[in-house]
Amino acid sequence: MYIVYILKSKIKDRYYTGHTDNLIARLLRHNKGLVKSTKHFKPWEVVYIETHKTKSEAYRRELEIKSYKGGILFKRLVGRFDKIPKNKINKRLLKY
Secondary structure, X not given: OEEEEEEEEOOOOOEEEEEEOOHHHHHHHHXXXXXXXXXXXXXXXXXXXXXEOOHHHXXXXXXXXXXXXXXHHHHHHXXXXXXXXXXXXXXXXXXX
């Protein structure tokens, strides 16, 4: 089983999306500063996960989430509806 995850920095308004087969070990690596792209924003907390049967499925989903680029669908995943302007909410998007 592979996990797609989203982390949020506890010190900055930053997010990181990735995939792994061991979420606990991966989170520890992020929080120990062993991941180049996240070491300056530690500590991190998990704010979203979903599971996939194969690594390729997880990787495809990771890329899909990254393509949202902080838009409405991304904010919906991490529960940030308060940051979505009311005139930008489309009822079709709420099904995702």
